[in-house]
Amino acid sequence: MKKICYHIPGMDCPSEERIIRMKLEGVEGLEALDFDLDGRKLDVFHSGKVEDITPLIESLNMGGRLNLVSEVDELPDETADHSVERKMLWAVLIINAVFFVGEMIAGWLSGSMGLVADSLDMLADALVYGLSLWAVGALVSRKKWVAAVSGYLQLALAAMGLMEVLRRVTGVEIFPDFRTMIVVSVLALVANSVSLYLLQKSKSKGQHVKASMICTSNDVIINAGIIVSGGLVYWTGSAIPDLVTGTIVFGLVVWGAVRIIKLSR
Incomplete structure (x- = not known):
């Protein structure tokens, strides 16, 4: 059996891990996958040819490249308490x-596109976690179908958000309530901090939990960005900071949704 080691720079969140798992599931001779999200590394244990795996990794456009191939006799230890991770x-x-x-x-009531965009980022994370938990043991075709539905849903919502941003930029003036932006973002910041605390407290070595920590840390940064944009809305008397923040987050959601949709085909 071969241990095929890859370095994948674009792999740092549960969404990337799920995408890779779905891409490789069903490959003949695949024995196990060992993810190191912190180091952006993946070890593939495979009884077939390297040529069966490498093109699939490269097709994901995450910058994956082959580092090392070696012969091994044992699979990685998978004795982690999955109930705790779940x-x-x-x-x-x-x-x-x-x-x-x-x-x-809150975003629609306050007129803040930053809050609306962040809500979609929350939805994207929830769909990733839900898919990971629900699809255990499911057929590959079913996993891909669910991934496609979630991807198209994210894409549709993000597209509507971007059109609303464009509508506001080109003529419809809606001044967001900076107080609601700041208060709700502070609450979201607290929620993400609690999530990060729970994940760290679990002390799980599971890569999915480690990946969740990374993504939750990124969410904390987004929340802080919306708080700053709320302050800039107040300071400048303009809705532009909120629209810029919303556009950036909408773009992140679209990027993630497109990757999931491509994989599901």
Whole structure:
């Protein structure tokens, strides 16, 4: 059996891990996958040819490249307590789902595109965690179908958000309520900090939990950015900071959705 080691610079979140798993599932001779999200590394344990795996990794456009191939006799140790990981992921999923609804409502009521965009980022994370938890043991075709649905949903919502940004830039003046932006973003910041604390407290060595920590840390940065944009809206008396923040986050959601859709085909 071969241990095929890859360095994948674009792999740092649960979404990338899920994409890679779905891409490689069903490959004949595949024995196990060992992810190192911190080091952006993937070890593939495969009884077939390297040529069966490398093109699939490269097709994901994450910058993956082959580092080393060696012969091994044993698979990686997978004795982690998956029940603990599941509980933590369920907690993070619920927090993201609740704040998706809350931020979406607050965003539209306050006129803040930054909050609306962040709500979609919360939705994207919740869909990734939900897919990971629900699809265990499911057929590859079913996983790809669910991934496609979630990808198209994210893409449609993000596209509507970007059109609303364009509508406001080209004529419709809506001044966002900076107080709501700041208050709701602070609450979301607290929620993401709680998620990060729970994931760290679990002390799980599972790569999915480690990846969730990375993505939650990124969410904290986005929340802080919206708080800053709310302050800039107040200071400048302009909606532009909110529209810029919303556009950036919408773009991140679109980018993630397109990658998922491509994989599901």
